Amino acid sequence: MAGSNSIAVAGSAEEVKETLAAVSARLDQVEQAIRRVIVGQEEVVHQVILALLAGGHVLLEGVPGLGKTALVRTVAGVTGLTFRRLQFTPDLMPADITGTEVYEERGGQGGFRFAPGPIFANLVLADEINRATPKTQSALLEAMQERTVTVAGTTYPLPEPFFVLATQNPLEMEGTYPLPEAQLDRFLFKIHVPFPSAEELALIAARTTGTEVPEPETIVQPGEIRYWQELVRQVIVVEDVMDYAVRLVLATHPDRPEAPERIRHLVRYGASPRGPQALILGARAEALRAGRSQVGYDDIRRVALPALRHRLFLGYEAAAAGVTGDELIADVLAVTMP
Numbered sequence: 001m002a003g004s005n006s007i008a009v010a011g012s013a014e015e016v017k018e019t020l021a022a023v024s025a026r027l028d029q030v031e032q033a034i035r036r037v038i039v040g041q042e043e044v045v046h047q048v049i050l051a052l053l054a055g056g057h058v059l060l061e062g063v064p065g066l067g068k069t070a071l072v073r074t075v076a077g078v079t080g081l082t083f084r085r086l087q088f089t090p091d092l093m094p095a096d097i098t099g100t101e102v103y104e105e106r107g108g109q110g111g112f113r114f115a116p117g118p119i120f121a122n123l124v125l126a127d128e129i130n131r132a133t134p135k136t137q138s139a140l141l142e143a144m145q146e147r148t149v150t151v152a153g154t155t156y157p158l159p160e161p162f163f164v165l166a167t168q169n170p171l172e173m174e175g176t177y178p179l180p181e182a183q184l185d186r187f188l189f190k191i192h193v194p195f196p197s198a199e200e201l202a203l204i205a206a207r208t209t210g211t212e213v214p215e216p217e218t219i220v221q222p223g224e225i226r227y228w229q230e231l232v233r234q235v236i237v238v239e240d241v242m243d244y245a246v247r248l249v250l251a252t253h254p255d256r257p258e259a260p261e262r263i264r265h266l267v268r269y270g271a272s273p274r275g276p277q278a279l280i281l282g283a284r285a286e287a288l289r290a291g292r293s294q295v296g297y298d299d300i301r302r303v304a305l306p307a308l309r310h311r312l313f314l315g316y317e318a319a320a321a322g323v324t325g326d327e328l329i330a331d332v333l334a335v336t337m338p
Helices: 011-036 042-054 068-079 132-148 200-208 222-232 238-248 261-266 274-289 297-311 316-321 326-337
Strands: 055-061 082-086 099-106 109-116 123-127 150-151 155-156 163-168 187-193 265-269
Touching: 011 068, 011 222, 042 055, 042 068, 042 163, 042 187, 042 222, 042 274, 042 297, 055 068, 068 082, 068 123, 068 163, 082 132, 099 150, 109 132, 109 155, 123 222, 132 150, 163 238, 187 274, 187 297, 222 274, 238 274, 261 265, 261 316, 261 326, 274 297, 297 326
Parallel strands: 055 163, 055 187, 082 123, 123 163
Antiparallel strands: 099 109, 150 155
């Protein structure tokens, strides 16, 4: 193995081991607290926690009624993050998200002051984000990338930590607009929310129709989350593993010789440079979640679908053939060996 591009968690080997074990145990508690409210969806919960550790935004996609909004509310409750919900509709305007300048008169003198919008929170739920127009969706671009909002020439910082967890209905449903490619690329993960099993449906019905509906319990504070995010960036990635992540991303480009056959014929554009960033950050979070100080190849492979599925832009031939981005990423994983 070649050398690493990161430093290890500070301290002796025994102290590092103890720190990682303690963080992993705390994250177990977080998952358990979420699952006391949310039925099933183990992999969805796991991936959302990875994104929070990595400091990235999440796009949750699934048909209505699968508990996407309930999951985001529960994550906010368990983590103690300030929470605001934005219901995206066709008449929502950019100022409804970012805030605006308002005129006030005091003591006979008038002036403008900035009235912050709901984007000024630690965790912002952009509910049914693809029901708003592209102009309104684009109001999130600066906030998601720079963690700032600019109104009337003045830039305002957003609180830290800052996450956008957006929910999206499948594009084939009525009243939806496709997200701009630039905005899709700013989501660290795109997570598919599957339909529950029969047993899970029965448990959901029992929990939500009884006399006591479970409420999330706050067990961590934002400062602890910031600490975890710092640890994630100290997890070691050796050059061979970094090279593997880069080769996976290059294989999503149809003009590359290493691209699988279906990538060359069905993909218009492969993953952007944010692709390897998402793979590495997600894999670092996966390693920390497991209590390890170094990323392995399996960590990269485990986060490949949520990190890359929204970064492949498919041609019309893919839609005609019924081929999904997930299938094409599976092709890439099959032909790109560690």
